Amino acid sequence: MPSQVHVDHAPWFTESRLGMFVHWGLYALPARHEWVMSLERTSVEDYAAYFERFDPDLYEPREWARSAKAAGMEYVVLTTKHHEGFCLWDSALTDYKATNTPAGRDLLVPYVQALRDAGLKVGFYHSLIDWHHPDFTIDDIHPLRDAPNVEELNASRDMNVYREYLHGQVRELLTNYGKIDYLFFDFSYPEGPLAVRYPGKGKDAWGSVELVDMIRELQPGIIINDRLDVPGDFVTPEQYQPAGAMMSGGKEVPWEACQTLNGSWGYDRDNMDYKSVDLLVRMLIDGVAKDGNLLLNVGPTARGEIDPRASATLTGLGEWMRAHGRSIRGAHSTSLVPPADCRFTRAGNRLYLHLFAWPLKVVHLPGLAEHVSYAQLLNDASEIVIEKLDPAQVAINTRPGGQPAGTLTLVLPVQRPNVTVPVIELFLNDESELA
Incomplete structure (x- = not known):
């Protein structure tokens, strides 16, 4: 494994500077946070109500691609599977997938094609966590963490089986959809506040070293983030603006700030805490001035559309980028000290x-x-x-x-x-x- 992050083999990443993150899954139906299954301690059986009603009849990824391009973005990253375990593609390794819902189709196929047709780089997000899988052991963030018989439940679960499933699904994603430019894993927690009552999960749970080796073999030009509990190609500060250049191993490294429009990643109907276009433009500029990227998230509705509030924000961002994009794309930091503000x-x-x-x-x-x-x-x-x-x-x-x-x-x-x-x-x- 490399000793520190790098993207020497993919210079497009630090040239692009601005990308779209898309969190979309069953959690769009309850529409009250992408962690709703964990936050509300929902069982797999009860959560099935959303699986049975997932019918994104207005899903048109060409519109997503158009919105991204118009906003000045040059790559898009979509959640293939979030922590809830639901898969947007026709995985051969599970029945918990879009093809078995009223959607009735593989939702990654048109997404990948739409991005390629628009000249955008193709990114996949894939959750390391899976609250649906029967062999994923219960831990401090699992929906069943407060069950009275956690030890008994975990005795019947085998992370070795889950690890094989994880690797198998990543192989599918990197084999069946042509060239993939970017892979964002989420996330490791081997210790700390998310691993108090029960053991957390890190590189050993995921088999991260072997997983990265497989990824490099299947997609040599891909870039991988830093959340496998082993070094990646770039680091991913989330929901905060770094005070300066990001460091790893004593050296400056490529980084990408992952930011939401309103504090939630998935569609959250009643969350009105939206960032202004003015604030987002300043965040973008501030990041590039520190040699960083901005990955700005939208959470489409359960019918597959980017909601009007998010669309308005993207339009405002695009208006500024249309005239000022050359100060962002391909730009980098300088040692010059600017005036105040x-x-x-x-x-x-x-x-x-x-x-x-x-x-x-x-x-x-x-x-x-x-x-x-x-x-x-x-x-x-x-x-x-x-x-x-x-x-x-x-x-x-x-x-x-x-x-x-x-x-x-x-x-x-x-x-x-x-x-x-x-x-x-x-x-x-x-x-x-x-x-």
Whole structure:
């Protein structure tokens, strides 16, 4: 196994910067959190009510792909199976699958085809956890964790059998659908707050080393996340924004922030805690400025549609990305320190200044005077005047004082551009050696 995460074999990942996460399964029917089976301690027998009524008659993955593209996303990751154990594909290893519901078909086939037709990278999420499987031992997050006879129930369960099932299903997913670009496993908990009363599960439970070897053999170009309790190709901070570059083994590593629209991954009808488009754009910019990606989640309804609230958010994100995408795609961090309430990203010989707050008339950029040949607002390519102030000039009345030698001063319009976050595009001299 590698000693640290890497994506050298898949540079598309850190070029894309923005992807769509899709959590979709039986939990869309109760519509009150994707962990509803665990949170409400629901038995397999009672949960079957959702299996018997799963009928996504409005499912059209081409619309999902269209929404992702319009939002400026370049890859999509769909839950093939979440913790509830329900499979969206026609697995030969279980009857607990979409083909045996009123849906009556393999739901991954059109998904994969829709993404390929749209030029999007194809991603699968696959849960390591399975609350439906009869050999998956009961632990601190299992729906039956409070049953009076847990030890007796676990005595009849065999994780070796489940591990074989897990590996077999991953083999199906990576054999039957052509080239898969991305694989997100979820999740390990060998110790900590999720492994108190009963043993947790980590690399030994999943057979992670052998599993990764199989994946690399079947799909050599695929990238794998870091949740198998062994090193992956990138790390996945969830539901928080990292304060800086992510580290592993003492080195900076590729990372992807996994974020929800409203705190729930699956469709949660009554959850109104939606993030604004403004906040999401800032999160995206902030991540890229720290060399990270954003994987933004939607939870389709039980009929298979992205709900109107999520669609509106994607539309707003897409409006900003349409005009500002080149400050995000293919962009990376820089060692330059931006002014307060700003972020820098860089792509080639262009430096992008993202203004979270709109200043009065001028913004000063120390050390850049000799490195920038031209400046413009990115949204409309209108020129931003560059002013050279004499460092010796003393501030008096309406005359500003000079800035330190080498400072680039940009003269801004009083009116803020009517975009979510304004961006100034700075053209660097070819000989610029800025990091």
